[in-house]
Amino acid sequence: MRAEIIAVGSELLLGQIVNSNAQFISEQLAELGINVYYHTVVGDNPDRLKSVIEIAQTRSDIIIFTGGLGPTKDDLTKETISSLLNRRLVTDEQALSFIKDYFTVTKRTMTTNNLKQALVIEGSAVLKNDNGMAPGMGLKVDEIIYMLLPGPPKEMKPMFLKYGTDFLTKQVGITDRIESRVLRFLGIGESQLETDIEDIIDSQTNPTLAPLAGDGEVTLRITAKHPTSEGAQKMIDEVEKLISNRVGQFIYGYGATSVSVELYKLLSDKKLTISSAESLTGGLFQEQLTSVPGASSVVKGGIVCYSDEVKTDIIGVKKETIDLFGSVSEECAKELADKTRSRLNTDICISFTGVAGPSELEGNPVGKVFIGISIVNQPTKVYEYQLKGTRESIRNRTVKYGCYHLLKMLKGS
Amino acid sequence: MRAEIIAVGSELLLGQIVNSNAQFISEQLAELGINVYYHTVVGDNPDRLKSVIEIAQTRSDIIIFTGGLGPTKDDLTKETISSLLNRRLVTDEQALSFIKDYFTVTKRTMTTNNLKQALVIEGSAVLKNDNGMAPGMGLKVDEIIYMLLPGPPKEMKPMFLKYGTDFLTKQVGITDRIESRVLRFLGIGESQLETDIEDIIDSQTNPTLAPLAGDGEVTLRITAKHPTSEGAQKMIDEVEKLISNRVGQFIYGYGATSVSVELYKLLSDKKLTISSAESLTGGLFQEQLTSVPGASSVVKGGIVCYSDEVKTDIIGVKKETIDLFGSVSEECAKELADKTRSRLNTDICISFTGVAGPSELEGNPVGKVFIGISIVNQPTKVYEYQLKGTRESIRNRTVKYGCYHLLKMLKGS
Numbered sequence: 001m002r003a004e005i006i007a008v009g010s011e012l013l014l015g016q017i018v019n020s021n022a023q024f025i026s027e028q029l030a031e032l033g034i035n036v037y038y039h040t041v042v043g044d045n046p047d048r049l050k051s052v053i054e055i056a057q058t059r060s061d062i063i064i065f066t067g068g069l070g071p072t073k074d075d076l077t078k079e080t081i082s083s084l085l086n087r088r089l090v091t092d093e094q095a096l097s098f099i100k101d102y103f104t105v106t107k108r109t110m111t112t113n114n115l116k117q118a119l120v121i122e123g124s125a126v127l128k129n130d131n132g133m134a135p136g137m138g139l140k141v142d143e144i145i146y147m148l149l150p151g152p153p154k155e156m157k158p159m160f161l162k163y164g165t166d167f168l169t170k171q172v173g174i175t176d177r178i179e180s181r182v183l184r185f186l187g188i189g190e191s192q193l194e195t196d197i198e199d200i201i202d203s204q205t206n207p208t209l210a211p212l213a214g215d216g217e218v219t220l221r222i223t224a225k226h227p228t229s230e231g232a233q234k235m236i237d238e239v240e241k242l243i244s245n246r247v248g249q250f251i252y253g254y255g256a257t258s259v260s261v262e263l264y265k266l267l268s269d270k271k272l273t274i275s276s277a278e279s280l281t282g283g284l285f286q287e288q289l290t291s292v293p294g295a296s297s298v299v300k301g302g303i304v305c306y307s308d309e310v311k312t313d314i315i316g317v318k319k320e321t322i323d324l325f326g327s328v329s330e331e332c333a334k335e336l337a338d339k340t341r342s343r344l345n346t347d348i349c350i351s352f353t354g355v356a357g358p359s360e361l362e363g364n365p366v367g368k369v370f371i372g373i374s375i376v377n378q379p380t381k382v383y384e385y386q387l388k389g390t391r392e393s394i395r396n397r398t399v400k401y402g403c404y405h406l407l408k409m410l411k412g413s
Numbered sequence: 414m415r416a417e418i419i420a421v422g423s424e425l426l427l428g429q430i431v432n433s434n435a436q437f438i439s440e441q442l443a444e445l446g447i448n449v450y451y452h453t454v455v456g457d458n459p460d461r462l463k464s465v466i467e468i469a470q471t472r473s474d475i476i477i478f479t480g481g482l483g484p485t486k487d488d489l490t491k492e493t494i495s496s497l498l499n500r501r502l503v504t505d506e507q508a509l510s511f512i513k514d515y516f517t518v519t520k521r522t523m524t525t526n527n528l529k530q531a532l533v534i535e536g537s538a539v540l541k542n543d544n545g546m547a548p549g550m551g552l553k554v555d556e557i558i559y560m561l562l563p564g565p566p567k568e569m570k571p572m573f574l575k576y577g578t579d580f581l582t583k584q585v586g587i588t589d590r591i592e593s594r595v596l597r598f599l600g601i602g603e604s605q606l607e608t609d610i611e612d613i614i615d616s617q618t619n620p621t622l623a624p625l626a627g628d629g630e631v632t633l634r635i636t637a638k639h640p641t642s643e644g645a646q647k648m649i650d651e652v653e654k655l656i657s658n659r660v661g662q663f664i665y666g667y668g669a670t671s672v673s674v675e676l677y678k679l680l681s682d683k684k685l686t687i688s689s690a691e692s693l694t695g696g697l698f699q700e701q702l703t704s705v706p707g708a709s710s711v712v713k714g715g716i717v718c719y720s721d722e723v724k725t726d727i728i729g730v731k732k733e734t735i736d737l738f739g740s741v742s743e744e745c746a747k748e749l750a751d752k753t754r755s756r757l758n759t760d761i762c763i764s765f766t767g768v769a770g771p772s773e774l775e776g777n778p779v780g781k782v783f784i785g786i787s788i789v790n791q792p793t794k795v796y797e798y799q800l801k802g803t804r805e806s807i808r809n810r811t812v813k814y815g816c817y818h819l820l821k822m823l824k825g826s
Contacts, residue, residue: 013449015440016625018433022454027428036426037461039454041435048450055468212429276717282703283696286717290695293771293804301723303716304689304699310714310757314727344723358706391706 001172003029003036004060006052008068008077009151010043021066021149021156028160031178031223032169034062044074053084057144062168067151069134071113078137078148082121085141089119092126095135102133121148127163131155138167145171179232180223183240186259186404188250190218196247200239207239216397217259252407259403260288266410267298267348275344276302277315277336279327280354280369285399300346305336315339326362328353330370330382337372338380349374350402356391367394371402373409381409414585416442416449417473419465421481421490422564423456434479434562434569441573444591444636445582447475457487466497470557475581480564482547484526491550491561495534498554502532505539508548515546534561540576544568551580558584592645593636596653599672599817601663603631609660613652620652629810630672665820672816673701679823680711680761688757689715690728690749692740693767693782698812713759718749728752739775741766743783743795750785751793762787763815769804780807784815786822794822 005022012019022039029036037060042052049068056063068077082089096118103110117134120126127136127147132155137148147164149156168174185193190213194201201209207224222239226232244251253262267274276285286302289295303315308327311317317335325331333351341349354369355361367387374380383405387394418435425432435452442449450473455465462481469476481490495502509531516523530547533539540549540560545568550561560577562569581587598606603626607614614622620637635652639645657664666675680687689698699715702708716728721740724730729752730745738744746764754762767782768774780800787793796818800807 012436012452013439014443015436015438015449018431018436019452020431023425023428023431025428026426030427036428037456038465039420039425039432039452041452043450051472052451059464278696278699281700282708282712283691283699283715283717286691286696286719287694287700290717290719291805291808295695296719299695299717300720301717301727302696303727304696304703304712304714306699306703306709307713314714314716314757344727392704395704 001034001061002059003034003062003064004038004040004056005036005064005066006056007039007041007066007151008044008049009041010045010074012041013043020153021151024153024157025064025066025149025160028165031180032165032172032174033176033178033225034168034172034174044068044076046076046080049076049080050084053081061143062145062147062172064147064149066149066156069117069136069148069150071111071117071133073113075116078119078121081146081148085121085146087124087139087141088122090122091115091118092120092135093118094128095120095126095133099133124148125167127159127167129155130158130162136160136164138164138171140171176225176227177229177232178223178225179229179236180221181236181240182255183220183222183243183251184253184255184257184259185218185220185247185250186216186252186400188218188247189213193218193220193247193250197243200242200246204239207235209239209243215393216400249408252404258288259400259407261292263403263407264289264292264295264298266407268294270410272298272348272410273300273346274298274348274350275300275340275346276349277311277340277351277372278302278304279306279311279336279352280356281352281395281399282306284395285350285352285402288399300344302344303340311336315343326364328355328362328364328368328370330384333370333372333382334374334380335372337374341374341376347376348406350406352398352402354385354394354398356394358391369394369398369401371398371405373402373406375409378409381405414447414474415472416447416475416477417451417453417469418449418477418479419469420452420454420479420564421457421462422454423458423487425454426456433566434564437566437570438477438479438562438573441578444593445578445585445587446589446591446638447581447585457481457489459489459493462489462493463497466494474556475558475560475585477560477562479562479569482530482549482561482563484524484530484546486526488529491532491534494559494561498534498559500537500552500554501535503535504528504531505533505548507541508533508539508546512546537561538580540572540580542568543571543575549573549577551577551584553584589638589640590642590645591636591638592642592649593634594646594649594653595668596633596635596656596664597666597668597670597672598631598633598660598663599629599665599813601631601660602626606631606633606660606663610656613655613659617652620648622652622656628806629813662821665817671701672813672820674705676816676820677702677705677708677711679820681707683823685711685761685823686713686759687711687761687763688713688753688759689762690724690753690764690785691715691717692719692724692749692765693769694765694808694812695719697808698763698765698815701812713757715757716753724749728756739777741768741775741777741781741783743797746783746785746795747787747793748785750787754787754789760789761819763819765811765815767798767807767811769807771804782807782811782814784811784818786815786819788822791822794818 124137124139336351351372357366537550537552749764764785770779
């Protein structure tokens, strides 16, 4: 099966928005085992839209459209396809009553062009829009599968996941279920991970393994095909076990999580409170942890100690420590963590001091970083790094590495 | 002139990356007054690439390619075009010596496939790559302009801006200079801004005005065409003056800046120091301000006071204030700002307290926000907001509004 994604909208051709819909759908189709051969973007112009559809009909078995389903004159995707396929547009009663309800509830006046959104191509399967008014459609004509999806990603993505993939798998006759799981690693580089599990990656065809490097972390996607979802999950479990035996100590989470979220969960489970002393990171650790809803149950607060004065006067780091070792030092990181923990009366405190750049500090090169972790009734630990990269990347990775070490200490590993 | 952008790369069709190159080039072409009618994405496959080029030749006057100029077997953009146009590939001596130098300097061994990167289509203008090894190309054959650019955005974007636009304007015969300026607004909504300057927007054809709403802020792009750059700038100056007379108090900066950067600049100019007390925003204000290189000259530090205990014990807010008015109150915001400023001994302190959600707090609805600003020798001010949106958006906008009010107070407006 050869698939093509056609995005309709002049705003894409003006560069006002990026075609993230094509990326999303491509990723989903890859998971279903369907090959995407072309992406096309065309403006809100009926003749040019007609011509790109005619080209797609000569080279693709599945044509997925995004955009052009709205209420205005510019929106002409379904009109153009219905005319090309010689199919009438008919009112979908469910969509119509949904639109009418919307205007009743919001007490807004419905204009006649809103009725246009309830029109669908005759004979198509209607894909419900749970986040907007324009329904999607799926139909098969002359051995070509057409799918029409709305343009706004917040409407398109849930529709495709909830209704679109079902329609496709039935039409295409995909009987295997495809399941995938993403393992998230910290503390190991992409090339080291690949080297450590190279034989597993090379010998696997089902499940397949795909590593990907991000900012300071690596993910590994395991994808399995099996007639049942349970079977696919079992296959993934087995491969994960093999991987875990080799590099399990670097796995910190699964799927769309982050190390801050994992840290929040663990602190919350263990009913532990946390504070921080941030020099280098300027509040980034606290900001990330408090961006998790419910954070107030574990985060008491923290001190951003950008100047030495705040380190000594507010936190209580000894002046001699800074004079003797400098503010970018193991000793300073340790005192920052210990004293802030005791001042803020928390179970844990994490401290960050270092050089974010662009210039060196106190003779320390850009990227020199110390992370202190003070936990009640445990010896305080300090981790040292020499990082490379931009100011932003150094700060980001410092926070990630700090969260990672704290997670490990709390798990006792 | 009808332009088409063809991106070559299987990673785009797999959804591993988004086609941000097409967006960037489209935006630039729009500024040059060139209409983009199509974007196409095709994989690293010579037959399919050939077919999309043949289609483009029937419908476009300018075809811009991105990707497929690298050293591996997969990279075949210039090979395919040279064969279609019956033009040989020849070695570009400048590119070759640049590649050889790179391997000498980095002491790495050059493999023969790297030589492939120095090959260019005969008769083409070579576009220098200041950030990588593969040069770009521009040529005109049978009245069609072809431009080949590398795929990595960090190579492609500077190449296009520095060499690509020059080549295009000459080939297309654009004599007018197009200049644009972006005004950034805070404290006014997009629809209010449009209403206030509707007559100016409507009456202008050159310069043109384009408002765009972001998260809590609005930008207005003024674009002028004139035979000289100075002339275009003068036209922009005149329109800006008209706009400034109406809504000048809401303009906080120009171009690719942010309100944190503008705040840093002003504090630095006035040699003022700042601290913060962040409850709601959890460190976001400090994090943004300290992300600006050089921030340590103005930022002393701050306290993230997520719990009431930190507000009272560390900052010194009176317990009665919290008991009587709650931590989300004008009174608490005022004390947080005043006491933190005095504790951290800075000229200015800004405080943020409120409800980020998802649930209400102390009877206050999600989005209720107080921002306190304490400046030495000035009466402390508190600004109250009732915001809508997600936790993230509420926190972001709170910081932006705080910076905006502080900027205004410091400018005495």
